Amino acid sequence: MTRGALLTPEQAWQLAQGWYKEKLKPEWRRPTVEEAEALLASIGLTGAFWNLRA
Amino acid sequence: MGSDIEALGFDVRLYVFNEAAATGHVPQPLQIARALRRSEAEVRAALQILAEGKTLIMAPNGGDIWAASPFCAVPSGFRVHAAGKRYWGTCAWDAMGIAAALGSDAQITAPCGDCGSGMTLEVRQGRLERSEGIIHFAVPAHHWWDNIGFT
Numbered sequence: 001m002t003r004g005a006l007l008t009p010e011q012a013w014q015l016a017q018g019w020y021k022e023k024l025k026p027e028w029r030r031p032t033v034e035e036a037e038a039l040l041a042s043i044g045l046t047g048a049f050w051n052l053r054a
Numbered sequence: 055m056g057s058d059i060e061a062l063g064f065d066v067r068l069y070v071f072n073e074a075a076a077t078g079h080v081p082q083p084l085q086i087a088r089a090l091r092r093s094e095a096e097v098r099a100a101l102q103i104l105a106e107g108k109t110l111i112m113a114p115n116g117g118d119i120w121a122a123s124p125f126c127a128v129p130s131g132f133r134v135h136a137a138g139k140r141y142w143g144t145c146a147w148d149a150m151g152i153a154a155a156l157g158s159d160a161q162i163t164a165p166c167g168d169c170g171s172g173m174t175l176e177v178r179q180g181r182l183e184r185s186e187g188i189i190h191f192a193v194p195a196h197h198w199w200d201n202i203g204f205t
Contacts, residue, residue, distance in 0.1 A: 004192040009175060009185030013150050017180075020124050020151035024071050026064075030108060040195070054196045 005049045014043040063100040065090055067109060070122045075156055078139040080127035082118050120144075124151030136160035146189050153177040 007015070018039040022028045031039065033052050040050045069089055074080045083101065087094040098117055105112045113120040119127050121144050126132070132143040136158040143149030146164050153160035162175040166187060176184035 004190055004194075007189040007191065009187070009189060010182055012147055012189040013154075013175075013177070013182040013185075016124070016147055016150035017154040019147075020154045021157075023124065023151070023155045024075055026068055048194070049191075050195045052195050 005045075007045070011043050011045070015039070015045070018042070059096065059099045060103060062090070062092060062096060063103050066097060066100045067104055070110065070119065071125070071155075074122050074125040074141075078125075078141045080119050080122045080125050082127070121148070124148035124155055131165040133163045134160050135162075150175070150177070150182075 019031070036052055040046065040052075066086055069086055070081055073085075073089075081089070083094050083097045086101075087097040090097065101110070101112065101117075101119065104110050109122075110119055111121040111123060112118065113127075121127060124143055124147075126142040126144040126148065128142070130142045130144060132145060132149040134141040134143060134149050134152045136153060136156050141149075141152045143152055143162075146162075149162045149164060153162065157180075158177075159179065160177045162177070164173050164175070165171070166173055173187045174184065175182065175186075
């Protein structure tokens with residue numbers, strides 16, 4: 001397996017909350033690329049590995 | 055027909071995710087069709103649109119839902135106990151996502167990707183109160199949907 005990227009459990013929890021906290025709500029919509037980038041950056045997930053744009 | 059199916063997609067989404075949250079089981083097309091009083095073909099068409107929008111994931115080579123993320127439709131090693139029910143996530147991120155989506159205290163057990171032993175995480179009152187280990191992402195973010203099952 002390639003090395004990939006490592007997160008602390010707290011980072012993963014923050015990511016899970018940001019991504020899924022609203023998922024059951026009727027008004028939920030998939031985050032835009034910009035919103036997803038902002039979420040990743042807010043928990044320190046930056047750099048080439050976390051780049052969402054091909 | 056197209057706009058009707060898109061409108062049905064909203065009802066299908068609400069039913070699938072609310073049912074998964076309420077029971078721990080992701081409903082499949084026949085159950086959804088019966089619950090919404092629509093044909094199975096219509097429900098499958100709506101599910102296809104939801105899958106194309108990455109709202110949920112269909113099983114490869116089949117018409118069933120594999121994951122209404124964060125809820126996995128099939129048993130996995132990523133188990134969540136919350137609100138007196140058992141859920142499965144497709145990965146550690148999704149397992150935590152179940153606790154986040156439910157807004158509930160939860161105990162999560164996950165297999166270590168290195169040694170296979172169990173890791174336990176606990177969420178209480180919106181906080182990660184117990185954790186161990188690290189979370190590994192093998193696939194770069196812009197390739198996650200090349201093969202979401204592998205990711």
